[in-house]
Amino acid sequence: MLTSVLATGCGGPQSALDPAGPGAGIIAWLWWGMFAFFTLVLILVTGLWLYAMKRRAPEPDEQQATRLTNRWIIGGGIILPLLSITVLLAAGIPAGQYILTLPDDKRDPLRIDAHAHRWWWGFYYPESDITTGNRLVIPVDTPIDVYGHTNNVIHAFWVPRLGGKIDVVPGRVNKIRLRASKTGTLRGQCAEFCGTGHAHMVFEVEVLSQQAFKHWQERQQLPVKIQPQHTQAAEAFQTYCGDCHRVRGVSDGANGPDLSDIAGRRLSHMQSRQKKPLSIAQWLEKPHPRFATEPSPILAEINPQTLERIATWLETLEP
Amino acid sequence: MSSDDPQAAQDFHHQFDKVWGNPRGLLALTIVNHTTIGLRFMVTGGVFFLIGGLLAMLIRTQLALPGHDLLTPEIYNQVFTMHGTIMMFLFAVPVMEGFAIYLIPKMIGARDLVFPRLSAFGYWCYLLGGIILTSSLVMEIAPASGWFMYTPLSSAVYSPGPGSDFWLLGVTFVEISAVSAGVELVVSIMRTRTRDMGLQHMPLFVWYILAMALMIVFGFPPLILGSILLELERAAGMPFFDVAGGGDPILWQHLFWLFGHPEVYILFLPAAGIISTILPVFCRRPIAGYRWVVLAIITTGFISFGLWVHHMFTVGIPHLAQAFFSAASMMVAIPTAIQVFAWLATLWNGRPTYEPPMLWALGFLFIFVAGGLTGVMLALVPFDWQVHDTHFVVAHFHFVLVGGVIFPLMAGIYYWLPHFSGRMPHRSLARWGFWLTFIGFNATFIIMHVTGLLGMPRRIYTYDADLGWDLPNLISSVGSFIMAAGVAACLLDIVLHFRFGKSAERNPWGADTLEWTTSLPPSAYNFATLPPCPTRHPLWDNPDLQSTIEHGHHDLATIDHGRRETWGSDPITGKVREIIHLPGNSWLPFLGAVATAGLCISLLSKQYEFAVAAALLSLTFLLRWSWENGAHPKAAPNAEVVEGDPPLHSRTHDGPGLWGMNVTLLANGSLFMSLLFGWFYLWTVAPQWQFPEQSPLSANLFALAGIPLSLALLWFKTIIKHLKSETTKRLTQQLWGISLLGTIHLASLIGLYVLAPLNAQKSAHDAVITVMLLYQMLHSGLAVILTALQALRVHKGYVGEMAPYEPMVVERWWVYTTGVFWLIFIAAIIMPPIWNIN
Numbered sequence A: 001m002l003t004s005v006l007a008t009g010c011g012g013p014q015s016a017l018d019p020a021g022p023g024a025g026i027i028a029w030l031w032w033g034m035f036a037f038f039t040l041v042l043i044l045v046t047g048l049w050l051y052a053m054k055r056r057a058p059e060p061d062e063q064q065a066t067r068l069t070n071r072w073i074i075g076g077g078i079i080l081p082l083l084s085i086t087v088l089l090a091a092g093i094p095a096g097q098y099i100l101t102l103p104d105d106k107r108d109p110l111r112i113d114a115h116a117h118r119w120w121w122g123f124y125y126p127e128s129d130i131t132t133g134n135r136l137v138i139p140v141d142t143p144i145d146v147y148g149h150t151n152n153v154i155h156a157f158w159v160p161r162l163g164g165k166i167d168v169v170p171g172r173v174n175k176i177r178l179r180a181s182k183t184g185t186l187r188g189q190c191a192e193f194c195g196t197g198h199a200h201m202v203f204e205v206e207v208l209s210q211q212a213f214k215h216w217q218e219r220q221q222l223p224v225k226i227q228p229q230h231t232q233a234a235e236a237f238q239t240y241c242g243d244c245h246r247v248r249g250v251s252d253g254a255n256g257p258d259l260s261d262i263a264g265r266r267l268s269h270m271q272s273r274q275k276k277p278l279s280i281a282q283w284l285e286k287p288h289p290r291f292a293t294e295p296s297p298i299l300a301e302i303n304p305q306t307l308e309r310i311a312t313w314l315e316t317l318e319p
Numbered sequence B: 001m002s003s004d005d006p007q008a009a010q011d012f013h014h015q016f017d018k019v020w021g022n023p024r025g026l027l028a029l030t031i032v033n034h035t036t037i038g039l040r041f042m043v044t045g046g047v048f049f050l051i052g053g054l055l056a057m058l059i060r061t062q063l064a065l066p067g068h069d070l071l072t073p074e075i076y077n078q079v080f081t082m083h084g085t086i087m088m089f090l091f092a093v094p095v096m097e098g099f100a101i102y103l104i105p106k107m108i109g110a111r112d113l114v115f116p117r118l119s120a121f122g123y124w125c126y127l128l129g130g131i132i133l134t135s136s137l138v139m140e141i142a143p144a145s146g147w148f149m150y151t152p153l154s155s156a157v158y159s160p161g162p163g164s165d166f167w168l169l170g171v172t173f174v175e176i177s178a179v180s181a182g183v184e185l186v187v188s189i190m191r192t193r194t195r196d197m198g199l200q201h202m203p204l205f206v207w208y209i210l211a212m213a214l215m216i217v218f219g220f221p222p223l224i225l226g227s228i229l230l231e232l233e234r235a236a237g238m239p240f241f242d243v244a245g246g247g248d249p250i251l252w253q254h255l256f257w258l259f260g261h262p263e264v265y266i267l268f269l270p271a272a273g274i275i276s277t278i279l280p281v282f283c284r285r286p287i288a289g290y291r292w293v294v295l296a297i298i299t300t301g302f303i304s305f306g307l308w309v310h311h312m313f314t315v316g317i318p319h320l321a322q323a324f325f326s327a328a329s330m331m332v333a334i335p336t337a338i339q340v341f342a343w344l345a346t347l348w349n350g351r352p353t354y355e356p357p358m359l360w361a362l363g364f365l366f367i368f369v370a371g372g373l374t375g376v377m378l379a380l381v382p383f384d385w386q387v388h389d390t391h392f393v394v395a396h397f398h399f400v401l402v403g404g405v406i407f408p409l410m411a412g413i414y415y416w417l418p419h420f421s422g423r424m425p426h427r428s429l430a431r432w433g434f435w436l437t438f439i440g441f442n443a444t445f446i447i448m449h450v451t452g453l454l455g456m457p458r459r460i461y462t463y464d465a466d467l468g469w470d471l472p473n474l475i476s477s478v479g480s481f482i483m484a485a486g487v488a489a490c491l492l493d494i495v496l497h498f499r500f501g502k503s504a505e506r507n508p509w510g511a512d513t514l515e516w517t518t519s520l521p522p523s524a525y526n527f528a529t530l531p532p533c534p535t536r537h538p539l540w541d542n543p544d545l546q547s548t549i550e551h552g553h554h555d556l557a558t559i560d561h562g563r564r565e566t567w568g569s570d571p572i573t574g575k576v577r578e579i580i581h582l583p584g585n586s587w588l589p590f591l592g593a594v595a596t597a598g599l600c601i602s603l604l605s606k607q608y609e610f611a612v613a614a615a616l617l618s619l620t621f622l623l624r625w626s627w628e629n630g631a632h633p634k635a636a637p638n639a640e641v642v643e644g645d646p647p648l649h650s651r652t653h654d655g656p657g658l659w660g661m662n663v664t665l666l667a668n669g670s671l672f673m674s675l676l677f678g679w680f681y682l683w684t685v686a687p688q689w690q691f692p693e694q695s696p697l698s699a700n701l702f703a704l705a706g707i708p709l710s711l712a713l714l715w716f717k718t719i720i721k722h723l724k725s726e727t728t729k730r731l732t733q734q735l736w737g738i739s740l741l742g743t744i745h746l747a748s749l750i751g752l753y754v755l756a757p758l759n760a761q762k763s764a765h766d767a768v769i770t771v772m773l774l775y776q777m778l779h780s781g782l783a784v785i786l787t788a789l790q791a792l793r794v795h796k797g798y799v800g801e802m803a804p805y806e807p808m809v810v811e812r813w814w815v816y817t818t819g820v821f822w823l824i825f826i827a828a829i830i831m832p833p834i835w836n837i838n
Helices: A002-008 A022-054 A062-101 A210-221 A228-240 A280-285 A296-301 A304-315 B006-020 B025-030 B034-063 B073-107 B116-138 B163-191 B204-236 B249-283 B290-306 B319-331 B333-349 B356-379 B381-387 B391-421 B427-453 B470-500 B545-550 B588-604 B608-627 B656-685 B699-724 B731-755 B764-796 B805-835
Strands: A110-116 A121-125 A130-133 A135-139 A144-149 A155-158 A165-168 A174-178 A184-189 A202-208 B564-569 B576-582
Touching (some): A022 A062, A022 B356, A022 B381, A062 A174, A062 B319, A062 B333, A062 B356, A062 B381, A110 A135, A110 A155, A121 A135, A130 A135, A130 A210, A135 A210, A144 A155, A165 A174, A165 B381, A280 A304, B034 B116, B034 B470, B073 B116, B073 B204, B073 B249, B073 B391, B116 B163, B116 B588, B163 B204, B163 B588, B163 B656, B204 B249, B204 B290, B204 B656, B204 B764, B249 B333, B249 B356, B249 B391, B249 B656, B319 B356, B319 B381, B333 B356, B356 B381, B356 B391, B356 B427, B391 B427, B391 B470, B588 B608, B608 B764, B656 B805, B699 B731, B699 B805, B731 B764, B764 B805
Parallel strands (some): A110 A144, A135 A202
Antiparallel strands (some): A155 A165, A184 A202, B564 B576
């Protein structure tokens, strides 16, 4: 059973065993090492027990029994765990130290502030003054410092293919250093239970080449392109939605996710039953019940035609 | 009374049964006997296990397919929260306590636990608390913040309904029961072993339970305190965990895991005790390395209090501390490995046989060792950063808890089944039950490690299809249903055996310990006479023991005085010191628990007037209970004993009550230390903690209030000295005088509190001070009441030079109360201006 699953691979967009950066890579190695060693220990101990149950040797006298007991207890009960612990700590403490600092990279890390809301992630790039919602874009081979902020409950920031997680705690700012070693799309998810929307607190991580990242940053400074047929929709958006949502060059709301690149974002909570994502129009018509509380009062005020226009326009906002 | 004729044994039994027997009908609510109470704990725990298991089935059904929407997230969150809460608080701990309550007196050669009414009270608290907690599920308003209730998610802002209150109040109520069982077990083990059973002769199971009980005494109070603080925050707005008010949500995590980690060993130790009891019996030789195992038990107990931070490696704890707690967490592998290899050596040296209990023991070994090894992995900090809060952790703790608790428990149930029922289990159904459970368990949880490594966080009610989690989740769900079938088979076997099992002969497994000398099922008094036990293997050394006990050849053979008696003995050597006379059946524990349940419900429904009334009612029942002691007509008005026997404990200076008070104060002290920890933690760590410009309490006035308290203590101490040397004069008046001093102290304390400019809703500083003052007032008030009652009892003739025992117990309370007062003075009033960093 185990092997059948292993055969299907350790892959997956959120698999800790398919590392895309040195932090996760080291942890994956630690795992495989411990897995191999501890499997041996488990087989050894269980095997010894089964053998001891089966074995029909003459009963030992008191002295033999005591000698044997002490041998088992000192060998298996003290030396074996002590040795294992020593080896583990000798590997684990330097590994932890390395992961925390990634010292082989002398460049200054890129700072990103992750704001955990209920239930979505906002990312802010202080150096370039960029904001994104549920979407973290980072350059490859560059150390990144993610600072976690929240003003509500405890969350945890976690991109398994890059490294471990860090809790995002009200009143504190915790930091985690990460680095990606290949380009591509990864998945991150809130790991600390934060209420009804916890399962949907997913974000996309896009690792770009350094060149592409620069371009992306530059593009983020420009207003979104609005094709002429959508100008009306954009105005309506500004009126009804702009207080909460930001779309570059259109509105500056900060209570909900930035929608400047909504079309490119894979919104997992839109597709609970259907395999393919709902269109934005479908979503607005029947919002996911978990998220209905916030947008619905406004939605009722917009006439259906306008709403559909807004949705169609949003579909064009490619990153 | 020492004829060997069977008729004589029958007559003997009838006489004992008149004093010890259990009433039927409604009067069954008054039973205090440990055999009955122990069975009630186990059966009730079994019912909660089935409820918790059904919730687990719901979880696995929901997660079987991606995007499954059988449960809404609101309901799913309630279901997994209650699954954890029920399994930990309403199943595992109470069932283990039930085992201990049932077995301990029988193993140490006593007729009952030392505080039988406390066992009954504990059971009713557990039952009523469990019903209150579970009822929330039926009303769909169950707690939904996870079984460790992290705040701020569980706070009034983010969990506005009554769910969190159900958890905080219900669990605290149930924990009263755990702590009272803990106190009672410690004192019973230390003070009521039969003649000559020294510490070195105690069966290993008793050592395990002693460690478990002590760990309950120290480990549960931090959570009780945490729950009280969180409930105060929710109900009264005191910001202990709210950053804006100077609190810190991480304090909750510390308090919770200060309890939570020892809790794991509180569950594992008795389970390991069952294994250490069963293996030698089926190997026909003593456990290998008795001393090693005892050492391992004690070490586990100590280390387990130094590991709690390993649940918090991702909250941003300093890295040096992480390394320390990582190493400490791994160290616990050593005492565990010692036990595993002692069991191995026992098997190696002996001639083991495969009976049903042994099958479960083997299943335990495989699963528990695997779970222990993943535990060592998790203690490695970088690995924990990755898999913390994923299904890997869920798999790990199910390996440890199901493997380390349920499998040994099943081994124990099968082993002691003939003891409970007098009948033997059915072998082939038992085997089916075992293999289905074992296979189902492994299918569910081995694969779940992979699910976690593939990145699936815990506590999500659904997941997308394209993440590689579908197959492993489906396998887990199928496995869980196989496991459920196994549990059903075991249940069927156990139920059927009561009707169809063939009757057990005495000592059917050929065991070595005293519990197998009772009749099967046992009588309420266990042993007609109490045998000496200067050995670890009384039944192997003397197979005739059963008959000599029944025929009255041993101690405490008289019953015509109508008292329930058992030996009080030296804690180390087991030399007999006094006769302990135990109370009989009583309504008071039941009524006390019902009144406490009333308190719990009125707090839940925020009817605070009713809460005050219920609290007073409950206090009244408890005080009435304490009234019927000593030389009271319902206890032991007449102190005559058989010539040559030692005196009754109420006529001595240090009976079990003194031990009971001391152990209770250890638990109480653990609670107070947690409060001090909270104070210093918030002071040094909370991000927005602030001291007021000027302390709301004047140091001089506070110290002044302590003077009558300290004088009262000194006065009490001189009374004790005179009582011991039998030179007391005017005892009643003196006790009234002490009460008066206490009252003056209490009044000045209340005045100080009322006049102090405390704003407990604005600042965590004032909130903590408020709790400290209330804690102090509660203790001072109880000291006054207890002393006044002593004065009345001296006046009535229940206490005095002939029965000097109770004042010694009350004196402990004064010592504690005074100590706490001056500690508060130092920590809250003297230290801040000296170290004030503001």
